[in-house]
Amino acid sequence: MSDGSASESVSARALQVLQTVFGYPAFRGQQAEVIELVAGGGDALVLMPTGAGKSLCYQIPSLVREGVGVVISPLIALMQDQVDALAELGVRAAFLNSTQTWDETVDIERRVKRGELDLLYIAPERLVTPRCLELLGQTRLALFAIDEAHCVSQWGHDFRPEYIRLSVLHEQFPQVPRIALTATADHATRREIAMRLQLESARQFVSSFDRPNIRYRIVEKANARKQLLDFIRAEQEGNAGIVYCLSRRKVDETAAFLNESGVRALAYHAGMAAPERAKAQSRFLREDGIVMGATIAFGMGIDKPDVRFVAHLDLPKSLEGYYQETGRAGRDGEPSEAWMAYGLQDVVQQRRMIEESEADANYKRIQGAKLDAMLGLCETANCRRVQMLQYFGEASSPCGNCDNCQVPPVSYEATVDVQKLLSTIYRVDQRFGAGHVLDVLRGHVTEKVKQWRHEQLSTFGVGADRSEAEWRAILRQVVAMGLVAVDYDAFSTLKLTDIAKPVLRGQQPVSLRRYEKPVKQKRVSTKRAKEEVDLGSGQQSMLVLLRQWRTERARALSVPPYVIFHDATLREIVRLQPSSLADLREVAGVGEKKLETYGAEILRLVADAQQMAD
Ligand code: ADP
Numbered sequence: 001m002s003d004g005s006a007s008e009s010v011s012a013r014a015l016q017v018l019q020t021v022f023g024y025p026a027f028r029g030q031q032a033e034v035i036e037l038v039a040g041g042g043d044a045l046v047l048m049p050t051g052a053g054k055s056l057c058y059q060i061p062s063l064v065r066e067g068v069g070v071v072i073s074p075l076i077a078l079m080q081d082q083v084d085a086l087a088e089l090g091v092r093a094a095f096l097n098s099t100q101t102w103d104e105t106v107d108i109e110r111r112v113k114r115g116e117l118d119l120l121y122i123a124p125e126r127l128v129t130p131r132c133l134e135l136l137g138q139t140r141l142a143l144f145a146i147d148e149a150h151c152v153s154q155w156g157h158d159f160r161p162e163y164i165r166l167s168v169l170h171e172q173f174p175q176v177p178r179i180a181l182t183a184t185a186d187h188a189t190r191r192e193i194a195m196r197l198q199l200e201s202a203r204q205f206v207s208s209f210d211r212p213n214i215r216y217r218i219v220e221k222a223n224a225r226k227q228l229l230d231f232i233r234a235e236q237e238g239n240a241g242i243v244y245c246l247s248r249r250k251v252d253e254t255a256a257f258l259n260e261s262g263v264r265a266l267a268y269h270a271g272m273a274a275p276e277r278a279k280a281q282s283r284f285l286r287e288d289g290i291v292m293g294a295t296i297a298f299g300m301g302i303d304k305p306d307v308r309f310v311a312h313l314d315l316p317k318s319l320e321g322y323y324q325e326t327g328r329a330g331r332d333g334e335p336s337e338a339w340m341a342y343g344l345q346d347v348v349q350q351r352r353m354i355e356e357s358e359a360d361a362n363y364k365r366i367q368g369a370k371l372d373a374m375l376g377l378c379e380t381a382n383c384r385r386v387q388m389l390q391y392f393g394e395a396s397s398p399c400g401n402c403d404n405c406q407v408p409p410v411s412y413e414a415t416v417d418v419q420k421l422l423s424t425i426y427r428v429d430q431r432f433g434a435g436h437v438l439d440v441l442r443g444h445v446t447e448k449v450k451q452w453r454h455e456q457l458s459t460f461g462v463g464a465d466r467s468e469a470e471w472r473a474i475l476r477q478v479v480a481m482g483l484v485a486v487d488y489d490a491f492s493t494l495k496l497t498d499i500a501k502p503v504l505r506g507q508q509p510v511s512l513r514r515y516e517k518p519v520k521q522k523r524v525s526t527k528r529a530k531e532e533v534d535l536g537s538g539q540q541s542m543l544v545l546l547r548q549w550r551t552e553r554a555r556a557l558s559v560p561p562y563v564i565f566h567d568a569t570l571r572e573i574v575r576l577q578p579s580s581l582a583d584l585r586e587v588a589g590v591g592e593k594k595l596e597t598y599g600a601e602i603l604r605l606v607a608d609a610q611q612m613a614d
């Protein structure tokens, strides 16, 4: 497409491309500003949360500017889907990566040279080869987009050494505009991106990192698997979701358990062979309603827009990790859940992992601080979203869409309870684990109590007024606060720390979150059920018909169903009941190419469904 002169016409053309190619009526958030800058030849660093619509920020300038837009992405497995999705929109796109044969590579290079492409996706290790740089040198380039730009950061967990070498772009192609994009929220990584990619003078676009459609919920862990199953059955039946666990074994066990319980589940972790992993990922993307049990190896670039929930059975190591993992829910902006079961064992396990790691003291200190922030989120009685955004440097007010906002926990003056617990630990000489300490505290005469004559201690039975579960919740909180340390021996011996002293002496009051008995979740508004309420039965069967049609179409093209149309688009079709192509054009997500390819079929399906309903 040709180059425009005035910036006014640049933004007018960008809007036109948005509407005709992508079928969306208006830009969101800062998209328009970013696109205007980059389409006009400027550099940008774009920090937006997952689902905000970063792709359009480089796709539209690539279409508006002359030449091919080069997108650097580490997500080789996704390139095919991305290119297929663009082809469905009538955009000429291709990719270069290691999955291709020599002939395919040569063919694509030829198309690049002839100027036949609007967008070219390249893996970073490929881009920095002399052959590729030479190819780009002979080609008219619209822009460079550096996706997942946080991969350049050595401190992040997605570090890719090839990303460091991307500074070559600025050196060899100084006149080509660059746009770097990431959904990473922490400031240290942002600074590193700007520095390493030589984007210090690029304009920065920082969006709010809030994901308002995600509801955050953290429950006390009792029987985590069972709690998970209850949660899925009550609220997520038939929906796609991800369940994160710490270990490979637990992933396998959880997936097996869900399958036995009638929930379709798969496993994904680094212990599986690469083809097996790829197959699991592809099924998750292509089939409806699969739950993926996974370690954090399953992560970056799960581009599935309709993941309805992300569950954690183990505590993430940091808020950065928690934010990133939960962020995989609800890219499409529809209501989604971030659900986590959390207990004392999580605190002990994570502290132990830091302590036992081979890293140096400074690294351990940083990891310890990150864990404390994560624990702070679990234990807070205030809005979870406010606390999380604050950690990323963003001020906000209570959200109304987290468990603490919806059912505010009661915090209470717990100094006396905490003192009872701490002095019991002290009186058993800091030589016993939680089980025995709580027996003494609650006045249980066990064999062990008799053996050690602990029934004679002054604290024996002073905690008889509270249940074991209540005391465990108190213990968990004081461990999370660092008043009590859990030894890394086989008995998980409880010991007091220095900061416990002022509490014991009554110089430091403590307030805690009151223990809530886990209530069995009732079958509340599942998403499917909600649809049924929103839509009449005739509309419901129209939606079913459209979904079936989409599944067939997707299978024939071997692409994920959302590449044909998103759920939200199908639902809007059902609501509007279009009877002409002009009506259909009004639906968000229906651009010119899709109108041409599928318009007639959709109208026929809608008419058929209407007839059946009559
Ligand atoms: P990100 O890369 O930031 O996670 P995507 O680029 O994948 O987000 O976009 C998320 C979803 O939002 C996609 O389904 C996309 O089609 C949709 N989207 C993006 N911009 C708009 C817009 N202006 N209007 C409507 N939908 C949009």
Ligand code: ZN
Binding pocket: 382, 383, 384, 385, 386, 398, 399, 400, 401, 402, 403, 404, 405, 406
């Ligand atoms: Zn809240």
